[in-house]
Amino acid sequence: MKRVASGILPVIAIDRKAPKPLHRQIYDAYRTAIIEGSLRPRQRVLSTRALAAELGVSRLPVLNAYGQLLAEGYFESRVGAGTVVSSALPEQFTASGAALQAARSESRYAPRPAAHRCSLLPQRETSPWLQGLGAFAVGQVAYDQFPLQVWSRLVARHCRSxxxxxxxxxxxxxxxxxxxxxxxxxxxxxxxxxxxxxxxxxxxxxxxxxxxxxxxxxxxxxxxxxxxxxxxxxxxxxxxxxxxxxxxxxxxxxxxxxxxxxxxxxxxxxxxxxxxxxxxxxxxxxxxxxxxxxxxxxxxxxxxxxxxxxxxxxxxxxxxxxxxxxxxxxxxxxxxxxxxxxxxxxxxxxxxxxxxxxxxxxxxxxxxxxxxxxxxxxxxxxxxGHFARHIRRMRILYRERRSALVASLRKEMGSAVEVMGSEAGMHLTVNLQNRADDVRIAERASSQNLRLWPLSVNYLGEASRHGFILGFGSTAIEEIPRAVRKLRKLVEGT
Ligand SMILES: Cc1ncc(COP(=O)(O)O)c(C=O)c1O
CATH class of the missing domain: 3.40.640.10 (Type I PLP-dependent aspartate aminotransferase-like (Major domain))
Structure with a gap:
């Protein structure tokens, strides 16, 4: 469920000199905020007492306005949660939902104005290898090995002081x-x-x-x-x-x-x-x-x-x-x-x-x-000293993962790939000797939970190498042979 901010005062301009009664001004402000999407379904609104205090008015007009909003279904009362914006308002009936949907479809299908277009901006939406976890994801660390206890102790210590x-x-x-x-x-x-x-x-x-x-x-x-x-x-x-x-x-x-x-x-x-x-x-x-x-x-x-x-x-x-x-x-x-x-x-x-x-x-x-x-x-x-200790531990772990990956690549793919850059870091690169279409393979691989970052997309000019950048930081040793077999099948299938 989407998280929403609770109990925030919406922008309500009260004009005591206006002929419109105060309860009507409050009612209109909330109704507009809901229809325009500044207030979203399930968002908790201020209590009548708090709102009256914030606006510097008596509680009566606030009670009247809330009563009307409840009666018309804009608000609903929840036991223990106070008054919230009704969850029964379908998103597309509000202006925000309609505008958002229009904007989404526009950004996906319509060309953007030339002034904003930059072909070098990474297309996150269309690059499955840059998204989420999965075998060989680049730039991911061994999260399960992080010394969380030490870290949380330090966070708590600094928060307290x-x-x-x-x-x-x-x-x-x-x-x-x-x-x-x-x-x-x-x-x-x-x-x-x-x-x-x-x-x-x-x-x-x-x-x-x-x-x-x-x-x-x-x-x-x-x-x-x-x-x-x-x-x-x-x-x-x-x-x-x-x-x-x-x-x-x-x-x-x-x-x-x-x-x-x-x-x-x-x-x-x-x-x-x-x-x-x-x-x-x-x-x-x-x-x-x-x-x-x-x-x-x-x-x-x-x-x-x-x-x-x-x-x-x-x-x-x-x-x-x-x-x-x-x-x-x-x-x-x-x-x-x-x-x-x-x-x-x-x-x-x-x-x-x-x-x-x-x-x-x-x-x-x-x-x-x-x-x-x-x-x-x-x-x-x-x-x-926790930093140095963590680096030492991770160096051993990543070395093992790297060796397992190199061994699996040799066993499964032999001379079909050239392995490069495995002496350091958390990724290595495989160069496909048959120059297969690495982008197509990477797109297909994502549905098998493999994150293959194609080498060719990293060139500005014509790519002299096709292959993949394979991260091993977050890929467990036991997972590696299976993932390499999937990679071999994908490459053979092109
Ligand atoms: C070449 C390079 N530089 C820097 C970074 C790290 O970037 P940041 O420190 O902004 O997370 C990465 C991450 O993958 C990288 O590949």
Whole structure:
């Protein structure tokens, strides 16, 4: 059942000088609110006493108006629930229902005005691989392994101790205690050169990308993006009015020489060097140095999205690009989504010192900061060692899931697929040697509860690879062989 807000005062303009009696004004206001859909079925209305007090009128006209609304079936009385908007009003009889239905069918079938159309905006409605849970869903963590008890204890502790300061807006850069723990974590685990003063807490990597684009880019600027690359970064740059320059990714990561050939003077490059999205390759040391040199020579910026570097299985973690940048040309972005859970919506940006003021001003104009309570909880979660412990446990679990997936793919599909990028992160990529139509297979797979993200849709130009991005974070080991068999049948059936 849809949840509704209870006991909220609708907008009622009372005019004591008007010839219309007060009870009629109240009756009309409620009736209009119901017909127009500002009040919905089953929504509880204020008690007559409370409404009279809110409006500063005696109870009598309110009682009269409610009596009329009850008699005509707009309101109904429920034992224990007070007076509610009648549930017997069919949605299509109210203006809101009719308008909503019209708008829905319009958005589905009618072309949108050209000014609002952007072919790079992800079509959530029509992309089954981006929706819901299911085997191989990308970006999903092992939810059942999350230390919920520890987390809820910390949440309760911080709720209980809220004071005047915690109720107010916080620092626009984020909670100091969290920025300090994040800085210390990044210096140690990711070899970043950073201080807490450079760290801004944001609502996930997505906000960090949006913020970086607002600070660094103007409409018409060129931006190098990896080909294939991360759709939500492309969507940000495209909606900002930038021109995307796709730069091919090979086994060493972004091909810098090719980028220079395509557009040397690009204003920025968006890269995922630790675990390229989606192919999973790690950028080689020489490419990293070439990229940094290009940025320094051209006065360009590098946006480093280090989204899942906590999990590396074959070797020790690769230091970040930011950590070897001597010229402060890198904006480093990290997220809590992959380590804890995505709905937390917390991440961070490490800002080059000379850009801090611009980032703060831009952020201030965006949303004034992230929820303070969860920043406090996360600061303690990291500071008390739960974060490091959780990462260690998950690294073992994901390594097992990854190995089971690679083994199943070898057994079931053999040389029909090339497996790429399984050394790190929570997804790997399979490249279909027969170049079958990966989008069609993915659409069919969704009805079998398989979330196959087609590789080809991640290209801006013509796709040189067809295949799938397979997430293994939330796919249990026991589920993997069956899911791979389904995948094989789907591929063979094309
Ligand atoms: C390349 C890349 N960057 C970042 C993210 C995480 O985004 P957020 O921190 O906004 O949840 C993802 C999630 O799937 C991703 O694939």
């Amino acid at each position: 809220m004071n005047a300061r915690s109720f107010h807006y916080g620092d626009h850069m984020g909670l100091r205690a969290l920025r300090e723990t994040v800085a210390s974590y990044l210096r140690t685990a990711r070899s970043l050169r950073c201080e807490a003063d450079q760290i801004m807490i944001v609502s996930g990597s997505q906000q960090a990308i949006e913020l970086s684009a607002r600070v660094l880019l103007d409409p018409g600027n060129r931006v190098w993006i990896e080909e294939p690359g991360y759709h939500l970064a492309k969507a940000v740059f495209a909606t900002k009015g930038c021109h995307l320059v796709p730069v091919p990714v090979d086994e060493e990561g972004l091909n810098v020489a090719e980028g220079i050939k395509r557009y040397r003077k690009a204003r920025a490059a968006f890269v995922t060097p630790s675990h390229q999205f989606p192919l999973g390759v790690t950028m080689s040391a020489s490419r990293r140095l070439q990229l940094l040199e290009w940025a320094q020579t051209n006065g360009s910026w590098i946006i480093e999205d280090d989204y899942d570097s906590e999990y590396r299985y074959e070797s020790s973690p690769i230091p970040s690009l930011q950590g070897i940048d001597a010229n402060a040309r890198v904006i480093y972005i990290g997220t809590i989504s992959k380590v804890l859970f995505p709905s937390l919506r917390l991440g961070y940006v490490v800002i080059p010192p000379k850009l801090i003021d611009r980032f703060v001003a831009t952020r201030w104009a965006m949303d004034l900061g992230c929820p303070g309570i969860y920043q406090e909880v996360l600061a303690d979660f990291i500071g008390e």
